[in-house]
Amino acid sequence: MKQKENTTKEEIIQESTITEKKKMPKENRAVTQEKSSRILSIDRFRGLCMFVMVISFFLGAFGETFLGWGPIFEHGANGFQILPGVAFADIFAPMFIFVIGLTYVKSFKSREAKYGTKRAYFQIATRYLGLMGIGALLNGFEDGWLDVFQGKAFAGLDTNIKIFAVGFFIAIALVLLVVISRFVKNDKFKTVASCMLRYFLALMGLFVLYFIIVSTGEQVGNRFDGSFTGNRYGGWIWDTLQNIGLAGLLALPFVKFNKWGKFTMVAIAFTAMTIFVQNGGFFLAQTILEGGLLGGISWAGILLLGCVFIEIKDDKKYWVIAALMLLISIILIVAFGFTAAKRGATPVYALFCASISAIIFAGIDALNRFQIPKFAFFSWWGGSALLTYTVNYLVCLVLGIILEVTSAVLPIWAALLITVAFLVLYTVMNWLLYRKEKHIRL
Amino acid sequence: MEKIVQNINVDLKNEENAKIEGRIKSIDRFRGFCVFAMLIFQFLKNFPSLGFLSRLASHSLETGIVILPGMTLADIIAPSFIFAIGLTYVLAFTKYKKLHGRKMAYLRYAARALSIIGLGGFLATCNTILDSFSGAGFDGVDITFIVFSSIFLACLVFKLITLIPKLKNIRGISTWVLYASLSLVGVLNLIVAGIDFFTLVGNINAQVYGYWVTLQNIGMACLIALPLVECKNWIRLIVAGGIFVLYTIFHQLGNNQALLDVVVHGGFLGGFGWGAMLIFDIFLADTFIKNKALFLSFTALFFAVGVWSTFFFGNINLGSCSPAFILTSVGLSGLLFYLFHLTDKLPHFKFDPLIWWGKNPIIMFLVEFFVIGVFTELAPASMLGNAPWYIAAIEGVIAVVALTAFCYLLNRKKKSISL
Numbered sequence: 075m076k077q078k079e080n081t082t083k084e085e086i087i088q089e090s091t092i093t094e095k096k097k098m099p100k101e102n103r104a105v106t107q108e109k110s111s112r113i114l115s116i117d118r119f120r121g122l123c124m125f126v127m128v129i130s131f132f133l134g135a136f137g138e139t140f141l142g143w144g145p146i147f148e149h150g151a152n153g154f155q156i157l158p159g160v161a162f163a164d165i166f167a168p169m170f171i172f173v174i175g176l177t178y179v180k181s182f183k184s185r186e187a188k189y190g191t192k193r194a195y196f197q198i199a200t201r202y203l204g205l206m207g208i209g210a211l212l213n214g215f216e217d218g219w220l221d222v223f224q225g226k227a228f229a230g231l232d233t234n235i236k237i238f239a240v241g242f243f244i245a246i247a248l249v250l251l252v253v254i255s256r257f258v259k260n261d262k263f264k265t266v267a268s269c270m271l272r273y274f275l276a277l278m279g280l281f282v283l284y285f286i287i288v289s290t291g292e293q294v295g296n297r298f299d300g301s302f303t304g305n306r307y308g309g310w311i312w313d314t315l316q317n318i319g320l321a322g323l324l325a326l327p328f329v330k331f332n333k334w335g336k337f338t339m340v341a342i343a344f345t346a347m348t349i350f351v352q353n354g355g356f357f358l359a360q361t362i363l364e365g366g367l368l369g370g371i372s373w374a375g376i377l378l379l380g381c382v383f384i385e386i387k388d389d390k391k392y393w394v395i396a397a398l399m400l401l402i403s404i405i406l407i408v409a410f411g412f413t414a415a416k417r418g419a420t421p422v423y424a425l426f427c428a429s430i431s432a433i434i435f436a437g438i439d440a441l442n443r444f445q446i447p448k449f450a451f452f453s454w455w456g457g458s459a460l461l462t463y464t465v466n467y468l469v470c471l472v473l474g475i476i477l478e479v480t481s482a483v484l485p486i487w488a489a490l491l492i493t494v495a496f497l498v499l500y501t502v503m504n505w506l507l508y509r510k511e512k513h514i515r516l
Numbered sequence: 517m518e519k520i521v522q523n524i525n526v527d528l529k530n531e532e533n534a535k536i537e538g539r540i541k542s543i544d545r546f547r548g549f550c551v552f553a554m555l556i557f558q559f560l561k562n563f564p565s566l567g568f569l570s571r572l573a574s575h576s577l578e579t580g581i582v583i584l585p586g587m588t589l590a591d592i593i594a595p596s597f598i599f600a601i602g603l604t605y606v607l608a609f610t611k612y613k614k615l616h617g618r619k620m621a622y623l624r625y626a627a628r629a630l631s632i633i634g635l636g637g638f639l640a641t642c643n644t645i646l647d648s649f650s651g652a653g654f655d656g657v658d659i660t661f662i663v664f665s666s667i668f669l670a671c672l673v674f675k676l677i678t679l680i681p682k683l684k685n686i687r688g689i690s691t692w693v694l695y696a697s698l699s700l701v702g703v704l705n706l707i708v709a710g711i712d713f714f715t716l717v718g719n720i721n722a723q724v725y726g727y728w729v730t731l732q733n734i735g736m737a738c739l740i741a742l743p744l745v746e747c748k749n750w751i752r753l754i755v756a757g758g759i760f761v762l763y764t765i766f767h768q769l770g771n772n773q774a775l776l777d778v779v780v781h782g783g784f785l786g787g788f789g790w791g792a793m794l795i796f797d798i799f800l801a802d803t804f805i806k807n808k809a810l811f812l813s814f815t816a817l818f819f820a821v822g823v824w825s826t827f828f829f830g831n832i833n834l835g836s837c838s839p840a841f842i843l844t845s846v847g848l849s850g851l852l853f854y855l856f857h858l859t860d861k862l863p864h865f866k867f868d869p870l871i872w873w874g875k876n877p878i879i880m881f882l883v884e885f886f887v888i889g890v891f892t893e894l895a896p897a898s899m900l901g902n903a904p905w906y907i908a909a910i911e912g913v914i915a916v917v918a919l920t921a922f923c924y925l926l927n928r929k930k931k932s933i934s935l
Contacts, residue, residue, distance in 0.1 A: 157827060390809035397816035401847075404820045408827055409584045 114453060115439040116176045116384075121455030121504075122438070123170040128466050128500065130163055132493040135470040137477055139489045149416055157407050157414055160423060164416040167314065167364075168376050168427035169434065170459075171321055175380015176435070178322070182329045195326065202322030203279030204272055205460075209315025210282045211245050211275075212467055214238025217311070220475065232308020234285050241278050248274055282316055283323075290367045293358060310362045315463070317364040317373055324374035325381075333385040340375045340382075344421035347371055348406075351413060351420050359418035369419030379428040383435065392436065400429035454504040458513050462500055469496065541864070541871060546856040547600040548874030548923075553593050555884045559915050562892050562900045563908035575834060584823060584844065586831025594730050594781075594834075595793060595845030596852055597877075598737060602797025603804070603853070605738075609745045622742065627695040629738035634668070634702035635878075636731030639885050641665040641701075646893075657708055657725045664701045671697035705732060709784035716775050716783075728779050731881070733790040733837075740791025741798060749802045756795035763789050764839040768829060773836045782837035789837035796846045804857075812854055819847025872923035879926065883919065 130147040133140045140147075145154035146162065153161025185194035218239030222228050231239065248271040255267040285307055292304030328339050347368075351359065359365040365372065379399075386392045403426035406412040414423040455462070473492075477484070484492075507513065557573035564570050573590045574580035580588030613621035641661040648654065654662070671694045677683065678690040705727055712724040740759070744752050766772055766785070776782045782789055796818070804811040822844030826832060832840045873880065892900060899907065 155827075157824070390807070393813035394809050394816070397813040397820065401816045401820040401823075404824045405584075408823050 114450075115435070115442060116173060117453040117456035118441070119176070119435050119438050119452075119456070120170070120173040120459055121452030121457075123166055123173060124455045124459050124462055125452065125497075126166050127170065128462065128497065129493065130166070131466055131470045132473075132489075132496065135474045135477075136484060136489040137474070138483045139486060157404070157426065158411070159407070159414040160416070160426065164423075165427050165430055167317075167416070168373070168424065169431045171318060171373055171376045172380040172383075172428055172431035172435070173456075174318065174322065175325075175377040175382075176384045178325065178377060179329060179381045179384070191330075198326055198329070199323060200272060200276045202319040202326070203277075203283070204275035204319070205279070205322065206282040206316045206319030207241075207275035207278030208245075208460075208464065209313045209317075209319065210238045210278055210311055211242045212315070212464070213311050213313055214240075214242045215468075216471055218242070220471075234281070234307040234311050237281055238278065238311065241274075245271070245274060245278075279319060282311065282319075285311060286316070286320075286367050289362075290358070293361050297357070310366070312363050312366055314364075317370065320367070320370040321373035321377045324370050325377045328378060329381075333382045336378045337382050340378050343371055344375055344425060347421045348412065351418070356413050356415075356418055356420065359420070360415060363417060365417070365419035372419040372421050372424035375421065376424050376428045376431070380431070383432045387439070392432070396429050396432040396436070399425055400433070403429060450508070451501070454501065454508040457504055457508040461507075462504060465503075466496075466500070541868075542853075542856045542860045543600060543603050544874035545859060545868070545870040546603075546853050546874070547597070547877060548870035548872065549856070550593055550597040550600055550874075551877050551880045552870065552873045554597070555880060555888065555919060556912070556916055557590065557593075558884065559888050559892075560908075560912055563903055563905075563912070564901060565903060565905040566908050566912070567905075569912075584832055585826050586833050586838075587841070587844065591832070591834045591841070592845060592848055592852070594733075596849040598734060598790065598794050599797045599800075599846070599849035599853060600874075601734065601738065602741075602794050603801045605741065605794070605798050606745055606802065625742050625745070626739065627692075627699050629735050629742060630699035630702035630706075631695055632702070632735030632738060633705050633732045634698035634700065634735075635881075636729050636735065637661060637701045637705035637727055638665050638668060638698070639731065640705075640727045640729060642885070655725075657727075660704060661701070661708075661727065664697075664704050668694075668697040668701055702735060706736070706784070709779070709787075712779055713784040716778055720771065720775050720778065724779060726779065728781070728783050730781065733781050733787055736784075736787030737790040737794035740788065741794045744795055744798070749799055752795050752799045752802075756792045756799060759788055759792040759795070760839065760842060763792060763842075764829065767836065767839055773830075773833070773838065776836035777833070781834060786837040789839075789842050793837075793842050793846055796842075797849075800846070800850050808857070811850070815847050815850030815854065817847070818843050819851060822847050869920050869923070872920065872927040875927050876923065880919075880923070883922070888915070 133143060133147045144152055147153070149161050149163050150159075151161075153163045156162050156165070182194055182198055185197050189197070214235060214237070218228075218231055218235045219242065221231065222239075228236070228239075248267070251267045252264075252271050255264040258264070288306060289310055292306070295302040295304045328336050331339065347355075355368075359368040362369075364370075383392065383396070386395070403414075403422050406422045407414045407426065412422045413420050414426065416423060476482075553572075557569075560566055560569050561573040562570070568581065571579055571581055575588055575590050577586065577588065580590055583589050583592075609621055609625055612624060616624070641658075642665075644652075644654070644658050644661065671690075675690045675694045678687045708725050709728050709732065712726070712728070715722045715724055744755055747755075763785075767776060767789075776786055779786070800811060800814055800818075803814055822832070822840055822842070825840045825843055829839050832838060832844050834841055899911070903911070
């Protein structure tokens with residue numbers, strides 16, 4: 075009932091806004107345009123990150139074909155170094171998390187306005203746990219079923235992989251259920267189906283969280299306790315989506331802090347983490363992709379900085395803070411030799427990437443001044459990032475397997491042709507979704 | 517009603533004046549700090565017993581205080597001084613143009629830049645003469661410099677004579693004659709520096725004439741920046757960027773860094789690097805007047821990109837005026853100035869020694885050369901290198917107090933020499 079009342083109120087507000095728009099003088103229209111362009115620039119930025127990420131996935135999937143191009147898309151020491159320890163390809167993942175930060179608070183607030191604070195926290199937590207779950211389920215397919223298809227016994231898989239491998243098919247079944255529910259004129263069925271999928275993914279996310287804490291403990295134990303050989307559930311299961319999910323979860327307690335509160339929390343966390351990393355703690359972070367649990371603090375910091383920057387977007391302080399952050403990170407990395415690495419996600423690396431992201435975002439936002447809003451290529455790409463990521467992950471996985479099984483090394487022109495074909499396909503997919511205003515979200 | 521409007525206008529004007537005065541105060545303080553650092557730290561360099569104080573003015577990575585890769589604390593003073601010039605360059609030019617017209621303003625500022633080079637040449641000539649006392653001979657270039665410097669001295673005497681009230685009418689002419697004579701030394705200095713550069717391009721180990729120190733770089737930077745004094749700010753940025761890119765390409769190619777390292781601060785070609793630096797500074801100064809936050813952002817970005825560039829272009833190197841040095845110096849001196857700008861918000865006191873120091877940089881430069889230089893040449897080792905710390909400290913305190921008093925007197929009597 076309460077919800078209905080809210081909806082009615084919103085509708086009334088929307089209606090009155092439309093009426094106002096009609097009567098609106100030119101200056102006010104400019105303000106509204108600016109508001110909508112703000113979202114446009116975030117979409118563009120997200121789209122740009124996705125576009126780059128998809129290309130780098132493809133370049134990697136073709137194996138030896140693009141061996142000579144390695145420095146462009148490889149991470150860490152193998153990539154083209156833009157700073158000691160930081161490769162060119164290392165700055166795009168943080169950019170994506172920064173973009174999430176740009177809409178993080180807005181997303182929370184809109185949920186809070188609709189459903190209340192507690193449910194907003196719950197929904198956001200479920201969302202990011204779900205992201206972690208999707209990441210792990212994809213790993214369940216890659217590290218579980220693919221091994222089984224190649225002759226490995228299911229019983230021989232690690233416990234954690236088994237869970238996610240089974241979960242993969244349950245998730246597929248639930249996705250199908252959701253799709254079917256869209257064709258049935260029964261709202262309750264739709265709600266139940268989508269809730270089942272969402273909560274199942276969140277459950278998988280909880281498993282991920284549990285396993286990463288266990289594995290981190292085991293790493294410490296293995297290092298310091300000679301008699302301990304911890305490997306209760308198997309090795310790490312950690313990838314990009316798990317990392318994004320963890321960042322979103324760790325940032326959640328601070329979502330209601332004001333901008334300076336968030337900034338202070340990041341400053342405190344980064345300072346403490348830097349002291350820890352610079353005094354031997356790096357070993358723990360670098361054992362796993364993106365730093366695992368420990369690196370999650372840095373990624374959450376990047377996300378929170380995204381929240382801060384969107385709040386000060388039209389403020390003079392925006393450039394001052396971005397420039398000073400860049401300065402501090404570069405001095406610490408170049409002049410003082412502080413460890414900067416994506417693998418391990420050291421705070422100085424995070425600070426550097428967040429400031430670069432802020433500068434690039436300001437640049438993209440400045441494009442609005444040139445009044446080219448019709449150029450929506452990257453906006454389409456930014457519309458359904460999760461779907462594009464998941465589809466692309468599976469496509470590249472299959473492509474990699476085919477090439478591996480057939481031991482084929484495609485010539486560069488053929489590989490480029492395939493890449494471009496898929497890029498066109500993804501563009502059409504995103505364009506259609508964007509046009510119909512359908513966004514695949516958790 | 518009209519009265520009220522007038523009053524408001526007067527109030528606004530006063531406020532504006534106070535703001536400008538405040539700005540000038542911080543510029544003077546900043547310039548004063550640079551001059552103070554140049555003189556006093558240079559003086560303290562003679563006393564090893566003073567520990568880190570004696571290392572403040574050292575450009576050597578072994579003995580100096582290293583703050584960034586390849587850069588010591590002392591390396592930032594000259595760029596800061598150039599930054600101080602950049603802060604007032606356009607304002608002073610515009611003021612002069614309003615009084616005397618555009619043509620005269622350009623002529624005056626070209627002569628000013630050449631005179632700064634000339635003054636450097638004159639001081640270098642004095643050094644050559646001092647060296648001759650210990651047996652070093654003169655070559656053709658030395659003799660030419662001595663002749664041109666003598667002409668300058670004669671013109672200086674003429675200028676001093678015209679200070680007699682009766683000769684007031686020809687005072688203006690005498691000033692231009694003095695400028696012309698000093699500019700001639702500057703032109704000669706540029707030609708010799710150019711010859712040095714091409715000699716080194718032919719053979720890096722060849723003997724060069726030298727005649728190139730900090731003042732020549734400052735003068736050359738002023739000369740290069742002159743055509744851009746009335747340009748839009750973004751054009752300045754593009755031109756400075758263009759010069760910087762071309763200079764960087766040359767600096768990074770082959771053995772060119774070593775070639776630029778032979779003569780002090782990059783020599784003749786290095787002057788273009790210093791020129792780019794001054795134009796960047798002017799760009800920042802203009803930004804500072806319009807938008808303080810943007811200024812702070814730009815300086816931080818310059819600094820960040822400068823330090824970042826060491827990863828690609830190698831260490832910061834004052835000796836060859838390396839690209840990383842240019843960018844880092846622009847940013848760092850800008851940030852340093854911003855700290856001084858913050859002092860404008862503090863209550864003002866009459867006792868403001870850095871302002872006194874900042875009013876007469878040319879006189880203080882000459883004091884450093886002729887007073888401190890002569891003292892350090894003539895004083896016994898027991899008073900310098902071998903002096904215990906307490907003697908050194910006493911000498912240091914005397915130097916600070918005496919020179920500050922000298923600056924205060926000049927300031928109080930409103931005596932100043934400006935080129």
